[in-house]
Amino acid sequence: MNEALLDGQHDGRQLRQALARFATGVTVITTRTQQGLRLGLTANSFSALSLDPALVLWSMVKRSGTLADFVASGQFAVNVLSLEQADVSHHFATARGDRFTQHDFTEGWGGLPLLAGALASFECQLDRTIDGGDHLLFMGRVMRIRWSDGQPLVFSAGRYCSTQVLPSAGIQADVDAVWHGLG
Numbered sequence: 001m002n003e004a005l006l007d008g009q010h011d012g013r014q015l016r017q018a019l020a021r022f023a024t025g026v027t028v029i030t031t032r033t034q035q036g037l038r039l040g041l042t043a044n045s046f047s048a049l050s051l052d053p054a055l056v057l058w059s060m061v062k063r064s065g066t067l068a069d070f071v072a073s074g075q076f077a078v079n080v081l082s083l084e085q086a087d088v089s090h091h092f093a094t095a096r097g098d099r100f101t102q103h104d105f106t107e108g109w110g111g112l113p114l115l116a117g118a119l120a121s122f123e124c125q126l127d128r129t130i131d132g133g134d135h136l137l138f139m140g141r142v143m144r145i146r147w148s149d150g151q152p153l154v155f156s157a158g159r160y161c162s163t164q165v166l167p168s169a170g171i172q173a174d175v176d177a178v179w180h181g182l183g
């Protein structure tokens, strides 16, 4: 067990290490600027927020060069990556210049770039941004959703992973009841 007191003098890497214990899916978030330019980045900060109204959240580091364009465009699409798309995640986290030359995209609501082969997509109108320290939170109202069956790409402890379904026959009925009760 590791432990650290976050007293303002702490090493940010320790907070990162603790946060990395929280496994997430991986998304590529895209937008189209008013000038028609396509922008996108890999993000694992995506989160469900509200079913009614339909709202989702993600955050972008403020030093990103595309922050102002994402705010100004007023819309974004969240593309949830499948297990086969680790290369897409890597590309949208590292490539310089136009990131849209290597993978297939179609056009969604308002011309938003939708990634072919994604497990799900959420086409959103930007509802508001919220200051979040060194990140800016983007809250989106979901306008259209698409989804299909398949294996998700997982990011855990800094590594790309796959999911493994556990044998949970004894509690599955309770899981279903709680899960459906949320809606």
Ligand SMILES: Cc1cc2nc3c(=O)[nH]c(=O)nc-3n(C[C@H](O)[C@H](O)[C@H](O)COP(=O)(O)O)c2cc1C
Pocket (backbone or CB within 6 Å): 026, 040, 041, 042, 043, 044, 045, 046, 059, 060, 061, 063, 064, 065, 066, 089, 092, 093, 094, 095, 155
């Ligand atoms: C798995 C993974 C998750 C990431 N999640 C986020 C995120 O939620 N928000 C963010 O701003 N950057 C995130 N990044 C980093 C960006 O993808 C990366 O810095 C990208 O180059 C940003 O685009 P930009 O260069 O156009 O600013 C993540 C990277 C990886 C590999």
